[in-house]
Amino acid sequence: MTEAETKPARRSIGATRNPASQEAILQAAEAVLLENGLSGFSIEAVARRARAGKPTIYRWWPSQAALLLDVYHCRKKVDFNFPDKGNVRDDLRAYLKGLLATWQGTSGAIFRCVVAKAQGEPEAFAALSAYMAERRLQSRRLVEKAQERGEVRADVRPELVTEMLSSFAWGRLLTERLDISDEEVDAVIDTVLAGIVPRPAG
Incomplete structure (x- = not known):
């Protein structure tokens, strides 16, 4: 049994995102994607890794793509803002x-x-x-x-x-x-x- 499986599940808090739970899910999604590739990525795997309920994840992110886009936003190597150099x-x-x-x-x-x-x-x-x-x-x-x-x-x-x-x-x-x-x-x-x-x- 893995460490993630032995720890208690995180409590769902409904539609309002709990920052700690959100970060745990984003970290889990990134880890699952990088370890298993796109073919091995699933909400079930993310839920197990984050110790979160699937309903909570789907409530906050209606699709895998929506979750991955959020991971992308949070993991950008560079905080890209539109420049204003004057020319x-x-x-x-x-x-x-x-x-x-x-x-x-x-x-x-x-x-x-x-x-x-x-x-x-x-x-x-x-x-x-x-x-x-x-x-x-x-x-x-x-x-x-x-x-x-x-x-x-x-x-x-x-x-x-x-x-x-x-x-x-x-x-x-x-x-x-x-x-x-x-x-x-x-x-x-x-x-x-x-x-x-x-x-x-x-």
Whole structure:
């Protein structure tokens, strides 16, 4: 019998999340995922490891994908905030480097699992889609501020600019090529900027 099986179960406290129980579940979910892989991940395994009831877990996280996304948020290697450097080039550069840094290590492995689950599970797809929609709304402000400063043409769609950069980062994440030089980052940013900066008069 394992140590987890001999310890008393944590008491469920209903819809309100108890911080200690929540952290125990998140830690258990991360451990189960990293030890067993995506194919061996289950709410049952997480519940046993965290000494929590399955109903409690499902009450707080309606799907495996929702739980994994919470683990991802809590385990990011870098606390990624949208930059405000005062100019579009530095903002987009910091944005791309921030994404790549965030996905290095455990957090990248967890996010790859969420993406993998979304390919075949409607609930996982919905959770990932909602997360990405929120991120697009936040990241578009980088370009909107640049448009207000006159650095980016008014006809440019802000969400497409940051989506191009995030798509590049996704490709590197899914093929485990997150180590990228500053020269490569600059080349990507220069390529994007060439298509969105104001055109010379005439």
